[in-house]
Amino acid sequence: MDDSSQPSTVDVDKGFAITFVVLLFLFLIVMIFRCAKLVKNPYKASFITTEPSLS
Template sequence: MRPIDWGEPQTAGHRARQSVCLSIWREDAAGAARLSAARMAIDVDQGFAIAFVVLTCLFLLAVMVRCAKLIIDPYSAIPTSTWEEEQIN
């Protein structure tokens, strides 16, 4: 389809072709909008499953960070008030 040159007179056939092209484009755009909306639709069960997986991953990440800190410096996890000094007799 060539672009419309506004300087030349348009015939009835040209207007009809342009009208058909615009209506096809509108139908394609509406169909694409419906398809994208259908892809984005998530039912309740799938939403709960996704939320559960996300929360489980966050919990796993927090546990991994805590374990890494414990491995790096194990004595920081023990409060100093529980340390006993050795009795010298």
């Protein structure tokens, strides 16, 4: 019998943890780019447009 033929067990908790960390890093990278764009040009990057009212 060869010992290397043992079935490899999949650790589900480790997979969830790695997936969570990867998604967290992706979210962090996206937030860094959005914040950098906001700092670079705050008026163009903002979602709320404040137009002066005529009243």
